[in-house]
Amino acid sequence: MNWDLNRLFRLHAREITGALRLRGASRDLAEDLMQDAFLRVLSAPPRRAEGRDNPRGYLFRIARNLLIDRVRREGRLPVIGLDLTDLGQLPDTAPDPEAALYQQERLDRIAAALAEMPERTRHAFALHRLQGATMAEVAAEMGISTSRAWGLIHEAYRHLRACLHEG
Template sequence: MTWDLQKLFIRHAREIDRFLRRRGHNAETAADITQDTFLRVLASPPGEARTNHNPKAYLYQVSRSLSINHLRRESLIQTTDLDEAGAIADPTPSAEKIIYSRQCLAQTRKALAELPERTRMAFEMHRLCDKTIQEVADELGVSTSRAWKLIRNGYRHLLTRVDDF
């Protein structure tokens, strides 16, 4: 006699999840352990001596064992809540980062000044003023394909001139 794991999952997964939550697991951990329970039974079903065994009881026994193992592992590992870690991290950039950013900004200004006027205007309207290619084309009095070429040329020029663009 073999167990139909799909039917067992449909019948008992929700109950096992609730059982694990009552044991103190959060929703994500309970769902993971529930899934692991059925994977464990799928990977190594009970032996021939247990064919008449109660499948529901066996599933609960496996989930209880996995729950205990999880709690033991959690007690050995020291964790930090990510919400708390954000408060610990210093949001101010380092002096090196500030200097590097300023150098990149200076390179960007210089590279923009090197562009032909129409290319620079098209690039700035598109990138800095959030205008669409059609709006840039209308404002410059060119076709959309020409406006795109001007913007693309601006991007290419900046990519070759600025370290971190």
């Protein structure tokens, strides 16, 4: 893939955000989903030819799908009132010991991968992923450009993915 994502971001970020707003997303949610769409393309470019000829359309589709996923996820959590007699009938959701061990091993590998990162990269990742800061907020906090913040976060994701897939 030979896309210039910085150029695509400058050309289409506002347009994608506006389209998400027209679909009912708040300003903050639209901006976050737009950034997530670019991060998704950056971390996992299209494998089939369908997205390579029309990067704008591909980005719009990813952003729209992210919004649909978000709406579905929020709609799946109905609130149900239970009285105390119903609690005994609920299934045990605790993971089996093997699954718990696997998840603990993954968490240990993630912690080790985070410790290997340069401080600036780890800080940018923590602001964005753990504290929910937008790219603009990360950039402002760190005193860097938005594109540099985006690059640091992408670097962190790439490192984490590589560490989780090895071993």
